[in-house]
Amino acid sequence: MADLETPAPVADEVVVPGGPVAGGGRGEFGVEARSQWRMVTRRFLRHRLAMASLVVLVLVILLSLVGGRVWKYDYTQITPEFSTGPSWGHPMGTDGPGHDTFAQVLRGAQKSVQIMLLVALFSTGIGVLIGAVAGYYRGKVDAVLMRAIDLLLTIPTLAILAVLSNKVRQSGSWFGIALIIAALVWTTIARIVRAEVLSVREKEFVEAARAAGANDWRIITRHLLPNVVGSIIVAATLTMAAAILIETTLSYLGLGIRVPDTSLGLLVSDGQSSAQTRPWLFYFPGLFIIIIVLCVNFIGDGLRDAFDPKQTRVRA
Amino acid sequence: MTASRRAPLLEVSDLQVEFPTEDGVVHAVRGVSYSLEAGEVLGIVGESGSGKSVSSLALMGLLPRGARISGSAKYRGDELLGLEARDLNVIRGKKVAMIFQDPMTSLNPVHRVGAQIGEAIWAAGVLSKGDANKRAVELLDLVGIPQAGSRARSYPHEFSGGMRQRAMIAMAMANDPDVLIADEPTTALDVTVQAQILETLRKVQGETGAAMILITHDLGVVANMSDRVMVMYAGRPVEYGTVDDLYERPRMPYTVGLLGSLPRLDAEGERLTPITGSPPSLLNLPAGCPFAPRCPMVRDRCLSEEPPLYLTDEVEHVAACHFWMELGGEVIATEVFEVTTVDDAEPLS
């Protein structure tokens, strides 16, 4: 499965959030929290590559979500020109039967992006919840949750995906595929959040909050999570890259989105069979995937730099 | 600071170090000059961030790559600043050696202690690897490590903090250097161990006759070990003189304040006089004397004009204060600084 699983790309170092911030922007420590956010925002804005990627990604997402409705051809429509290369009328050419490739890529990108966003949302939600609970309560709760994750990781991803997508496929919904992917990738976020919560919960301000009579829920949401929010944001961003790569791979293998609908992975798979004669059918959908994933990775990198306090450290 | 006839052992003049950061340029060292003669011990005192460590790391070529260094630092007349690692290594570790602040992180965790000391000897190219390792054991014995032969085969994590610092001293002494730079050698250690380490330093310094630069924030350590003292504040020296002179007749209010913050057993009944406020940021130094905001003697002139190092009434004693004359004779801190109780003092942030 080495080339199928894409666990949080660019996860080349442990993410450290920008120092302890108690109070999460409210109450007694509000000023400190706000200035930290300002610093993070400023650092991110200064990261030119990440900013450019953000602009490109937003444009691509907008294009894929609404482009299909605006573009003159529908992705199912068969035009009289078949097998033509890129031209003004068909910027990405047409396929054998005469489908406009641009319309198809827009449709495919729409599905892929929808899945990507949904996976990021769900897996972050589950991951943060499980990770925070395991890290905060430690002991038995932690042991049980972590062993469950270990178990989940021993089961071949592909088996789960294939089996579940067999069931989901009947309904044929991208929603179901997103849920399946989310059910698998949340473990990465859970582990990161757990590790951070484990270390932050020992800090003095958590002790102080407990002494002041705050209950567990309040401590977790007001004191612990604001301190690990940097790591969560970075991990969630990188999850999007993993999600779109897994989705397109599944579709390419014939285990994800299926005909009559389409996805970028499926388009590459179709295009590959005629790669020698109609290379545009292969290049354009692939290029779309690369642009999206590359942008997401650059943004994740920029965010990590922005949250990393090492940036301003000077040896004295 | 007199000009000497022949080249001194170590001569630093107008050393400046800047670090470009995201928020602007940090002027960590703003013009440090001193000279060191053979066998002499110079103490450099200051709060953290006063530039005392940075100025020493600069002449060892150990600052991070972004640092901008200017000025001059000469060993026996040879310029050290701006040398490539290859050329610097002729002097570094052989003629000028250094001991660092934190012995817990300064030794490589994956190599045996003896091998790390032996490497320094062997790198000088005189002894073979085997002889270098034998010499390493002798050095460990010299710095007071029991069963040096077997301890040389231990890893750093098997040593206590004090023993690690002894090993660091042994490593620094490996090639019998002329100059030993000790950068806060006792700060990270237990009080009881501190005295032992200082004693070891004094012993090896006495036996080898090396000159020493002792960097510390502890005036007590300096008083016991040094011949002369340089007090640093906000990246530059603010007072310089012999130990006796400077301790008895300080001519700069900051030094007076430092001495007044020092609890003394022989001065029973006297009150401590803490310096209020905190050192300025080296990012945007305001005009005038950097100590002015905390100075009890501050005048208008102090806010507009940064004082140069004035020659004072004592020989070889300079001080950066426009009004050093007002501190004539023996100075007692309680007469200059208001005696404050802890409640009044501004919290140090």
Added chain:
Amino acid sequence: MLPFIVRRLLVSIPLLAVSSFLVFVLVANSGDPLQDLRVNPRIAPATIKAKERELHLDQPVITRYGIWVKDVVRGDFGTDNHGSSVRPQLWRALQVTLRLVVVALMVAVVVAVLVGVVSAIRQYSLFDYSSTFAAFLFFSLPVFWLAALLKEFAAIRVNNLFGRQLVFTIGQQSPDFHGGFFARLGDMAGHTVLPALTLILISFAQYSRYTRSSMLDVMSSDYVRTARAKGITSRRVIFNHALRNAMIPLATIVALDFGAVIGGAVVTEKVFGWHGMGTMLITGVTQFDVNLVQAWLMVTAVVVVLFNLLADIAYAYLDPRIRLG
């Protein structure tokens, strides 16, 4: 050391048991392996019944799992849905996959460490920027797209360039190949180049980034500063002090990866038509073939456990502060 190893192996047995049970139930419930036979009107219901009995499909899943366990402890992996024995298929697939991933990972690690080290010591140089960009690009490439690109376009160019077929795009070796040992080796190499390159580029990206950041961490450590203060050569500082420490986390990661890739490079194998572990898994999963999937699971799980153990041992060997126990 030995008690540690034994304890670790014992701990992993229940995990293996639970995992095998879950996968068994999962695959057994995922679909009907006899679907094709049932929709074929020319096959008599009696034949199907017999087939069901042969594959124990007429019994509850728990009983089937029991039968499977009883066979496995005797070293028998059973038969696939078509009646042929699983064990020889498993060994063949394992060999094929090993050849691919061992070559790929070794090359990737060596190149990535070199590039990562140079990037770190020449931080913010042109080399650093270009290798960083390359790493990000390869990270972001879908494996299937990269593999297909190499297969459909690069292969033809290379072969045209040399005027003869040097690299092959289908299979792990030519079917009925005749020739001496070296000709045979050359044929295998020609088949391995492209799929291995696919894996190398992808893993290179990860390892070089990892080496770089690990080296940067270590280069700013106090003990590297001590080493430089000693006056030893820069080369010795970098290799004997910095890299020696930076390798510790990297070695662990690579050992873990070696364990994980034994499961096969599913996509690469599929694109290049290799019959390795990945293909075996896909076949098992899509044909609801429980015994194939279970055999795959057992081998990969055991290898993962062993390499996790190896990673810990490597860690303890490289870092004297770590004690196994």
